Amino acid sequence: MARMQMRSVLKKKLFLALFLIPGVCLQPCFSQRSDTSRIKNLAYRIRDNKTTKKLISSITRKRQDTLFNIKSDELYRPYEGKIIRKIIIERIGFEKNVIDTVHSIRSFVTGAANHLHSESKEWIVRQNLFIKEGSPLNSYRVSDNERYLRDLDFILDSRIFVKPIPTTKDSVDLIVITRDVFSLGGSFTPASFTKNRFQIYDDNLAGLGQRLQFNGVFDDARKPHFGYEWLYRKNNLMGSFVNVTLDYSLIATSIYGAENESSYSLQLARALFMPYTRWAGGLTLSHNKSVNVYQYADTVFQQYRYNIQDYWLGYSFGHKTKLKESRENRNRKFVAVRGYEQLYSQKPTVKMSTSDQLFYHNRTSLLAQVSFFRQDFYKTRYVLGFGRTEDIPYGYRLSFTGGW
DSSP, X not given: OHHHXXXXXXXXXXXXXXXXHHHHHHHHHHHHHHHHHHHHHHHHHHHHSHHHHHHHHHHOOOOOOOOOSEETTGGGGGGTTOEEEEEEEEEEOTXXXXXXXXXXXXXXXXXXXXXXXXXXXXXXXXXXXXXOTTSBOOHHHHHHHHHHHHHSTTEEEEEEEEEEOTTOSSEEEEEEEEXXXXXXXXXXXXXXXXXXXXXXXXXXXXXXXXXXXXXXXXXXXXXXXXXXXXXXXXXXXXXXOOEEEEEEEEEEOOSSOOSOEEEEEEEEEEOOOSTTOOEEEEEEEEEEEEOOTTOOOTTTOOOOEEEEEEEEXXXXXXXXXXXXXXXXXXXXXXXXXXXXXXXXXXXXXSOOOHHHHGGGSOEEEEEEEEEEEEEEEEEESSSSSSSSOEEEEEEEEEEEEEEO
């Protein structure tokens, strides 16, 4: 009986212990969880705050495109030989980038830039394409065209994406996305209180791929005090990939003459802008004369006039591989010739040293060159710049040059 009573008492004590101990433990545990939830709620409110979001977005960036640090043509190889049905041109503003065209960064600066800037015309971008609708897709040519667009003075970045067509397996569409350089710019270079230079330019005048540049110099020692220079350049004249430059200057300098010069010149240039370009060449025609803007004495000032003619022409050739893809062999040969002539119609009459007299001799040069080369590219970022798509070349070049 005594044992039974003792067991009953122990059960009651054990029951009270089991009941009270959790109560004692639950109080601090509940308090701790309550504090934790309050801290979490505070953290969520801070995170969701607009100011915090702007701060975080300004110092962080999601990795939106992992298709970098690869060979430029690698992305297009799965579509090799498929017919290009349509080429779609998309031009984006300064609030977006070609890697992620969905998200945009809108601010007063981007808004002002879009308002002041003349966007490249769609037909200008299309004129700089050497991939054509209705032709088979060549991975090398597509990647070369993407790179060529990025190298234009008025385009900051470009990408070409392949869009498969669900209804057919033998054709694709190409989407060409470009973002312009902010074309307006200038500089001011003071040499002293009485002498300074400045420059104003538009790299994409009226969105037509043409550059207009004005250089000026103010020097109190000059007469007249102000001198200037105009330059006009048209990219890819009429789709010929020939760049035309016209220049008129009252502040020119010469590597041969020591005086300030006035000059006007015409330049035509067609570069070897892609490895399978056949023809390249150029010409420069220039007329120069010295102008005594610093009022030197006749016994000191070197009065002269000369004309320059500079011509060159090159031809590139190679052969296609016998692979099924018929992709072009990137190993190339290039043969070029150049003729240069500088003729003086008036030479200085002042006394000069023998070394100075050598500057004012007529010059005629003939050169020839044979080159063996191959050039490919890796597509990457953050090597030479900050954020824009970059093309790192690799390959080889061996040249032999000779002439008279």
